[in-house]
Amino acid sequence: MTQPTRRQIIREETTQEILDTARAQMAERGAAALSLRAIAREMGMTAPAIYRYFTDRDALVTALIGQAYESLRQALEEAHQQNLQEGARKQLLAVGMAYREWGVSHPAEYALIFGTPIPNYHAPEETTVPLARSALGVLINVIQEGLQSGELRPLEEYAALSPGLREEQGDIDPQVHLALALWGHVHGLTSLELYNHLQSLVEDPAELFRLELLSKVEFLFSKDSKQ
Amino acid sequence: MTQPTRRQIIREETTQEILDTARAQMAERGAAALSLRAIAREMGMTAPAIYRYFTDRDALVTALIGQAYESLRQALEEAHQQNLQEGARKQLLAVGMAYREWGVSHPAEYALIFGTPIPNYHAPEETTVPLARSALGVLINVIQEGLQSGELRPLEEYAALSPGLREEQGDIDPQVHLALALWGHVHGLTSLELYNHLQSLVEDPAELFRLELLSKVEFLFSKDSKQ
DNA sequence: ATAGAATGTAAACGCTGTTAACTAAGTTTA
DNA sequence: TAAACTTAGTTAACAGCGTTTACATTCTAT
Incomplete structure (x- = not known):
């Protein structure tokens, strides 16, 4: 005040x-x-x-996690904003690439969020879940726009999932689950790269990432039958 | 002797x-x-x-990592063996599900391999890379069989990746990169689930995982043009 | 000016990985 | 069998860690 x-x-x-x-x-x-x-x-x-x-070492870590999530969210949002005129397909690609790039340029913070680098630290879910949700929100927004503009087709398989969520929040299921699927895909390759699991298996992890993201996004945008 | x-x-x-x-x-x-x-x-x-x-705490950790990789490899191999008569599609699904199930039932070992839970520990690459490669080998084998039987189509997009490796090892590229892509996908959702990032977003992570794996495998097996 | 709150310090506790010096036991050799 | 050596354990100690307690200082408000 x-x-x-x-x-x-x-x-x-x-x-x-x-x-x-x-x-x-x-x-x-x-x-x-x-x-x-x-x-x-x-x-x-x-x-x-x-x-x-x-009050604690844990409280400090939780604050750091909060800042890291916010930094990630900003990086994703920036990629989104820079492609506003481009249509959902390019926006998804940009946000996906930004996710990996944030991880590569912030490996310690990435580990802090997605790994367990602090011994005996357990993140309080009541604070981390909303943070993760707000970063994921960028992805969800892009997907929602794609669904509304008709660029994206809703995958009917997802409707069966998470009935509890649908009861609470209406019909936000499709974009949340599309976002989670994309997030899982993108996060998997990013964390494999960051923790050196791709070493000596692939020469250019960034290129593998780009191809995989491209393939996934194209799959989401394909209007044909799934097969 | x-x-x-x-x-x-x-x-x-x-x-x-x-x-x-x-x-x-x-x-x-x-x-x-x-x-x-x-x-x-x-x-x-x-x-x-x-x-x-x-000699060290680190040496003990490295030994534990070795055992964990071997346990994971065995779990994947078992899933492979139990579906030998089933064709590559079902085998990939089985191996992918086994990957997640191993993670869920061995969360600490999963974190040990794919996270950084031990302060100031850095895994010696000369030991972990072959271990990771041997676990990935199960996936590679399944994919190779699928390619040879014609069930799977080689993705031409991957041909440009990692040319250096091809010089050394011949033409193992396609199955390696297909395996890496699938691994990234599967690992991403598994680690999101294990580290509680799906909590309150999705009711049944196992079902989301199954649907996503199914979708990815179907995509790999589609014979049409990429679009 | 004085009372109170806020912010720092020093000392200590129990925990950790690690090293050094020593002891006891088992194994090998003269 | 006795002596020499190797192996496997001990205790004591050191430096570092998070944390608590008791105390000193300084800034703020009455």
Whole structure:
């Protein structure tokens, strides 16, 4: 409501500095090397001081996960916005490529979100589920536009799924499940590449990714019978 | 060459007991909770004793990864063998389902292989790459049989990929890239499910997985032009 | 000016992986 | 059989970690 007091400003700055330092160290030494003491050391503080800003190591990690999801969402949204005039097919391709590129350029944050790099940390679902949903929302929006414009055909197989969701939210099933399928596809190849499982098997993972994404998107847009 | 001495036998037994205890604790408390001291404690030993059997915590982890890969490979191979008379299409479906089921029933080992649950551990590629390759080999074999029997069509789009590999190994490209594409697809949905990213978005992840796998396999088997 | 809240510190606890020095037992050789 | 050697375990210690407690300082508001 009222403007923040002097103290609240400094507190907010220190909080952000902690998060920034943590993110920098993650980028340097990997998400698993995250350490409250190391963060405090680099900031010229002692470790217990951090507890004035985050109740836990887990709380800090949760905040980092929040920022990472938001960064991913922005990257996807940017790809979407840059192809607004292009039609759903190109938009899906752009968003898919942006997903991989964000992972490649943010490997530690990717691991933080999609792996389990922090020992004994369990993400609180009440915060991570909405975050994941909002990043996925970009994909869902693109698909919804494609469905409305008639570019995309709704796959009738998906109708059988998730009746609980349909009861709650009406008929959002098709685009959610199309989005999940595409997400799974894109995430699989990205994480295989990031965790070095494609090494020495394929020369150019980016090209494999592009071909697979292309093939998947073309499949979604094919108007013929499924076979 | 000669039969193992008495000492070599009990050494081998202790080594296996360490691995078994580690695997049990991973299953209970998660891969990230792996601890040399806890393993030793449960075995009635002290922690430094383990160093007589593994030079490092990392060496133990690498051994565990080896066992996990082998367990995964066996599960896939079993699915393959049980559908030998069924044709490539059903075999691919069976192997894909077996992949997910192994992940669901071995979440900690799945994280160990495909995530980064151990802080500051980096898998030595010279050991993990052949292991991953041998698990992938099951998929490759099924696809190769499908190609040879004519059930599967080679995707010409993949021909341009990884030319360097072809020089070394002959013409193994098509089945390798088909396998990688399928692996990426299957792995993506499996890891999303395992790390709770599908929660409250889809009611029955197994059914979503089955539909997606079916769709992908049908696509691979379609004889028409790509569009 | 003074009371209170906010923000930092130092010290300590229990946990971790790891190393060094030592002991006890088993195995091999003279 | 006795001596020499190898192997497998111990205890003690070190550095690092997250975390808690008790205390000091400083900024803010009455």
